[in-house]
Amino acid sequence: MRNxxxxxxxxxxFLLGVAIAPLGSAQVSVPKRVGNSVAGGAPYASTGIVETRxxxxxxxxxxxxxxxxxxxxxxxxxxxxxxxxxxxVAIALxxxxxxxxxxxxxxxxxxxxxxxxxxxxxAQYGSDSDEAFNTDFLVGFATQYxxxxxxxxxxxxxxxxxxxxxxxxxxxxxxxxxxxxxxxxYMHRTGPFSTPFTPLLDAYYDVQNVSTGSGNSxxxxxxxxxxxxxxxxxxVSGTDRSAGVYAIDPPAWDMSSNALSALNDVPPxxxxxxxxxxxxxxSAVSDSPPSSLTLNELTxxxxxxxxxxxxxxxxxNPQARVIQLRRTRTLLMRVNQQIQALS
Amino acid sequence: xxRASDSVRWKRLLLxxxxxxxVGWIFTLFLPEPDAAAKQVGQSTKDSPTDxxxxxxxxxxxxTSNPASITPSxxxxxxxxxxxxxxxxxxxxxxxxxxxxRALIADLADAVDxxxxxxxxxxxxxxxxxxxxxxxxxxxxxAEGGTLSDAPSLRVATLDFLGRTGAPQxxxxxxxxxxxxxxxxxxxxxxxxxxxxxxDNSEVGARFSDMLDRNDWLxxxxxxFMEAFDVAVAVGGPQMVRELSEVVLGESEIPTGDxxxxxxxxxxxxxxxxxxxPDAVVxxxxxxPELLSWAPTQRASLLSRLDVRxxxxxxxxxxxxxxxxxxxGEMEYFQNIFPNVNGIDGYRMVxxxxxxxxxxxxxxxxxxxxxxxKSDTRFTSVRPILExxxxxxxxxxxxx
Numbered sequence: 001m002r003n004x005x006x007x008x009x010x011x012x013x014f015l016l017g018v019a020i021a022p023l024g025s026a027q028v029s030v031p032k033r034v035g036n037s038v039a040g041g042a043p044y045a046s047t048g049i050v051e052t053r054x055x056x057x058x059x060x061x062x063x064x065x066x067x068x069x070x071x072x073x074x075x076x077x078x079x080x081x082x083x084x085x086x087x088x089v090a091i092a093l094x095x096x097x098x099x100x101x102x103x104x105x106x107x108x109x110x111x112x113x114x115x116x117x118x119x120x121x122x123a124q125y126g127s128d129s130d131e132a133f134n135t136d137f138l139v140g141f142a143t144q145y146x147x148x149x150x151x152x153x154x155x156x157x158x159x160x161x162x163x164x165x166x167x168x169x170x171x172x173x174x175x176x177x178x179x180x181x182x183x184x185x186y187m188h189r190t191g192p193f194s195t196p197f198t199p200l201l202d203a204y205y206d207v208q209n210v211s212t213g214s215g216n217s218x219x220x221x222x223x224x225x226x227x228x229x230x231x232x233x234x235x236v237s238g239t240d241r242s243a244g245v246y247a248i249d250p251p252a253w254d255m256s257s258n259a260l261s262a263l264n265d266v267p268p269x270x271x272x273x274x275x276x277x278x279x280x281x282x283s284a285v286s287d288s289p290p291s292s293l294t295l296n297e298l299t300x301x302x303x304x305x306x307x308x309x310x311x312x313x314x315x316x317n318p319q320a321r322v323i324q325l326r327r328t329r330t331l332l333m334r335v336n337q338q339i340q341a342l343s
Numbered sequence: 344x345x346r347a348s349d350s351v352r353w354k355r356l357l358l359x360x361x362x363x364x365x366v367g368w369i370f371t372l373f374l375p376e377p378d379a380a381a382k383q384v385g386q387s388t389k390d391s392p393t394d395x396x397x398x399x400x401x402x403x404x405x406x407t408s409n410p411a412s413i414t415p416s417x418x419x420x421x422x423x424x425x426x427x428x429x430x431x432x433x434x435x436x437x438x439x440x441x442x443x444x445r446a447l448i449a450d451l452a453d454a455v456d457x458x459x460x461x462x463x464x465x466x467x468x469x470x471x472x473x474x475x476x477x478x479x480x481x482x483x484x485x486a487e488g489g490t491l492s493d494a495p496s497l498r499v500a501t502l503d504f505l506g507r508t509g510a511p512q513x514x515x516x517x518x519x520x521x522x523x524x525x526x527x528x529x530x531x532x533x534x535x536x537x538x539x540x541x542x543d544n545s546e547v548g549a550r551f552s553d554m555l556d557r558n559d560w561l562x563x564x565x566x567x568f569m570e571a572f573d574v575a576v577a578v579g580g581p582q583m584v585r586e587l588s589e590v591v592l593g594e595s596e597i598p599t600g601d602x603x604x605x606x607x608x609x610x611x612x613x614x615x616x617x618x619x620x621p622d623a624v625v626x627x628x629x630x631x632p633e634l635l636s637w638a639p640t641q642r643a644s645l646l647s648r649l650d651v652r653x654x655x656x657x658x659x660x661x662x663x664x665x666x667x668x669x670x671x672g673e674m675e676y677f678q679n680i681f682p683n684v685n686g687i688d689g690y691r692m693v694x695x696x697x698x699x700x701x702x703x704x705x706x707x708x709x710x711x712x713x714x715x716x717k718s719d720t721r722f723t724s725v726r727p728i729l730e731x732x733x734x735x736x737x738x739x740x741x742x743x
Contacts, residue, residue, distance in 0.1 A: 055672065084610075084640045087679035110702060110739040115689035116615070117485060117570075119607040124482070124566035131482050131566075135689065143703055143739040202492070255688040262684060262699045304459050 028241055029195075029210045030178045031171075031188035039096045039187050043150045043222060043229040047170040048093035049185060050074050050140075050218055051106060052086045062171030062219035063091055063140070065149045066231045067256050070263060072140040073152075074218030075236045075246065076114040077127060086112070089140050093147050095172075098184045109140035111262070113255050128237070134204040136236040137246045138218075141259040150220065152256075156232030156248035159223035160197035160205055168192040169212055169235055169243065171219025177240040178211040188216070190243070192224065197233075197245060203252070205233065206244040213238070221245050295342045298335055305332045420466040427454050428470045432497050435477030444479045445493070448500050455504045464510035467501050471516070483528055483566035489535060489692045499528045499567065506536035514540025521550055527560040528567030534574050535692045548578040552586055561590075564605050570692050572612035577693040579620040584627035584634075587613040591638050610641050611687055617648045619694070624648075625655050632666070639670035647683035650705060651712045661716075664725050678731040682709050706736050 038044055043064065050063040050072065063074030072091050089109040092101035114137065121131040153159055160167065168191030173183040190212050197205035212219070212235060222229035237244030246252070309332070431447055439447065455463045476498040483499070486492035490507055494500035502520065505513045513536045520533035534554065538547045551574050554560065560568050572590075575583040590609040617624045624645065628634050635642035646663050649656040660681075684702045699705070713733050716722045722729060 055676070084676070085644055085680055085683065085685050087676065108735075108738045110706075111684040111686065113686035113688050116608075116611050116687045116691065117689045119611055120566050120569045121482075121484075123564070123569060123605070123608060131484065141702075143706070251689065255686075258686055258688055258696065258698060262686060262702050264701075301457055304457065308456075308460050 027209055028178055029191050029193045031169075031173050031176055031183065031190045031212050031216065033183075034096065034170075034187040034189050036096055039094050042148065043220065043231075044170065044187060045094040046148055046150045047187065047220055048072075048091040049095050049101060049172050050078055051088075051090050051092070052078055053088040054084065054086055060172070060174065060215055061217045062215065062235070064170070064220035064231060065091075065093070065147050066220070067149055067152045068260055069145045069147060069149045070142045071149065071256055071259055072109065072146070073220065073231065073234055073248075073252075073256070074138050074140065075234055076118045076136045076138040077132075077236070078138065078218045091140070091146070094187070095185060096187045098186070100185050107142065107144075107146050110143050111259075112138055112140040113259055114138045115251070115255070130201040130204055133236045133244055133246065134201045135246075137203075137234055137252050137255065139252075139256045139259045141263055143263060150222070151228070151230045152253070153223065153230050153232045153248055154250060154253040156221075156223070157197075157199065157203065157205060159225060159230075159232045160207075160221065160245060160247050161199070162223075162225075163194055163196040166192040166194050166224045167197075167221060167232070168224075168229075169210070169216070169219055169221050171212065171216035171235060173213025174215035176211070176213045177238055178213075179240075183213060183215065188212075190216075197247070200244070203247045203249045204236070204244060205247050206237070206242055208242050210243045211238060211240050212243050295339065298339050298342065302332065302335050302339065305335060419462055420469045421458050421462050422466075424454055424458055424463065424466045425470050427451060428467075428497070428501065429473075429475065432475045432477045435479055435497055439480070441480055444481050448479065448481075448494065451500065452504060452507075455508065460508040460510045461512070464505055464508045464512040464516075467505045467508070468512060468516050471498060471501055471505070471520075483531075483570065485570050485690045485692055487690055489539075489690065491532070494532075495528055495565075495567070496526070498526070499532055502529060502532040502536065506532065506539055509539075511540060518546075521553070525559075527554075527557070527565045530554055530557075530560075531565075531567035531571035531692070534571050538574050538577055538693045544578045547574060548580070548583060551575050551578065551583070555586060555590065561605070564608075569605065569608040572608055573615075573691040573693050576612050576616045576619060576691075579616060580623045581627040581630065583616060584613065584624050585631075587616065588627075588635050588638075591635065591641050610644070613641070613645060614648065615687060615694070615696075617645055618699070621649065621653070621656060625659050628659060632662075633668070636668060636670065639673035640676055643673045643677040644680065644683065647677055647681040650682065650708075652705070652708045657712065664716075664728065665721060674725070674728055678728045679735065681732055682706070706739070710736055 034044060046065045048063060048065075050061045052059040052061070059078065061074055061078030063072045063078070065071065066073040089112050090106035091109070092105045093107070095101040095105060115135040118132065118135040118137075121129060121135055125131045159165055168189055170187060170189055172185060173188055175182055190210060193207075193210055195207050195209055197207045199205050216235055216238075219235045220231050221233035221235055223232040224230075231248065233245035233247045235243060236246050428451065431451055434447060435444065455467065458466070476496055478496050479494060479500065481493035481495055483495050484491060484493040491500065491503040494503055502517075505516065517533040517537040517540070521530055521537070524530050524533070531554075534547065534550055537550060538544070541547065551571070554568070554571060572587065575587055587609050590605050591613065628646075635645065646660065649660045651657040651660060663677075682705050684699050684705060686696070686699060688696060710733065713729050713736075717726060717729050717733075
């Protein structure tokens with residue numbers, strides 16, 4: 001997997017026509033320019049070029065206003081440089097042109113957030129690693145209204161992995177990976193396609209025969225099961241025949257909640273109950289009692305778990321306490337269910 | 344007579360012993376794995392004068408019908424649990440893919456969860472003392488609650504399970520591990536277990552400092568080593584500020600071309616420490632105004648976190664603005680991010696996020712102070728900086 005490293009903006013001296021996929025590309029979904037008439041509507045108007053500045057260096061990616069009219073969702077590597085925060089993160093919404101949007105078109109973020117483990121994973125495993133892509137997510141926030149926000153699937157993976165759901169990707173590839181065609185600053189759409197994404201590591205998924213391009217990083221990946229486009233993931237990696245996505249998950253949702261909390265001075269809202277995508281299978285539950293236990297053994301196990309909960313409640317670290325209580329409670333619930341079934 | 348009687352008694356005694364040995368041997372045939380594990384545990388405990396030879400206790404899943412029988416004593420271990428770890432070590436040693444490795448670790452976690460925490464802790468320690476280990480093929484990833492979702496070795500995973508039991512032995516054994524291990528990831532999890540288990544953070548802080556003394560770990564930092572920086576955030580105080588600053592400074596001296604791996608993680612920890620414990624940072628800068636002066640971007644970034652609503656912090660900002668010792672580019676960076684409300688999310692080994700609340704209130708207070716500074720002749724030389732900050736803040740007007 002090649003990382004769409006945020007790239008320095010180059011000046012464009014000429015204008016090129018519509019990107020055309022080469023012969024034999026029918027099986028690969030490639031980015032195609034979006035017409036101006038379309039770019040003004042949802043969800044296109046909520047998608048934009050994300051520009052990040054580190055000193056005198058400018059970097060370019062894609063992103064979208066999501067969940068709240070003051071939040072943008074994009075990829076962390078768009079706004080990441082070792083050892084310093086970006087001087088500025090801004091978005092030019094709905095832009096569609098041969099050259100970059102004028103500065104007046106860019107809306108500045110007041111701040112942004114990313115996962116601390118992204119830095120660790122980049123340092124340890126490299127920016128092109130599954131571990132890095134698995135945390136490659138960033139939320140920018142503004143104190144002002146930026147535009148209409150698209151809806152978000154807090155459990156995006158279920159939708160992305162579903163072969164019966166149509167998906168598409170928006171963004172601004174500076175060059176199409178598949179054939180090297182220049183994307184300039186035009187908004188592009190890849191898809192719709194129904195090819196299911198497959199999990200690589202937790203929130204990091206990829207899909208074959210779908211290709212985007214550098215600069216499309218951070219672009220929104222929408223699913224359309226409800227008839228309207230809902231954000232299910234963020235593009236983070238790709239090759240000429242595949243695309244990698246950070247699927248929106250509870251930690252991503254929590255990050256956006258924390259951003260809203262910073263703006264509103266209210267505690268973060270809990271993640272919504274994850275709706276199961278049509279036809280999706282429930283995720284595996286690791287907290288399960290050993291199978292094939294006798295009633296006596298289950299009863300013993302229940303006693304043990306109750307004792308364990310007493311001990312966990314005495315744990316000093318609140319985080320550890322909460323998670324261990326949750327795990328034990330889940331296990332206890334399942335043991336009780338098995339006991340009921342056996343008796 | 345007496346001789347004959349003694350001879351008979353002696354023969355009976357020998358016969359009894361032989362029968363006993365035979366019965367014992369037959370018994371072991373029915374419990375091959377636990378017995379093997381117990382032998383290994385027994386061997387390992389010889390090397391450890393603080394431990395005694397364990398008595399074998401059947402765990403959950405064995406034919407134990409009386410809950411009272413699993414009440415642990417300090418010397419009890421669960422042989423079946425240990426045997427599962429032994430088997431897992433063998434399985435990892437043979438080599439398995441990442442998916443299977445995760446499944447195997449999840450199974451071990453379930454097995455540990457199903458045992459009384461104290462018994463589990465003692466059993467895990469017994470396994471750790473055997474010295475057995477195997478690479479899992481996974482990375483080092485922190486998950487919810489500071490637990491690990493991936494561990495690079497079985498021992499690291501076992502130390503993680505040990506901490507998760509919440510048993511007091513976890514913190515006690517953490518000291519032993521830190522005294523002996525040459526593996527940074529093991530040290531990291533042991534340090535976390537210690538931080539979880541003790542009220543007094545002084546030992547934790549000292550152990551964190553010890554970790555930074557390991558040049559081999561500093562030169563080739565692992566993910567676990569870097570994640571352990573969160574312990575410094577938890578401990579807090581000027582000493583931890585200085586420790587982390589040293590890492591940032593050391594990294595800034597790395598020749599161009601080499602990748603300063605620790606720079607970002609160390610700085611993130613410092614930044615989070617600033618958010619959780621700004622007084623510690625203020626105190627550290629008071630004690631050493633030149634702190635981080637050789638890492639100007641990081642210094643500017645750190646001080647951009649200061650909140651002018653707090654009197655001490657406002658004074659520190661003023662002193663910083665008026666300081667003559669700024670490095671090239673330092674103020675240009677500061678003016679672009681002050682007041683810094685960026686956030687860092689995610690799971691950490693010990694601490695939770697320190698949240699910034701009400702950005703608009705911070706911005707409004709800063710705007711008011713900027714007006715004061717701009718009318719104060721002391722700030723004439725930095726007026727362009729103040730204007731840039733004002734202009735930037737006005738791009739995001741208060742939402743209130």
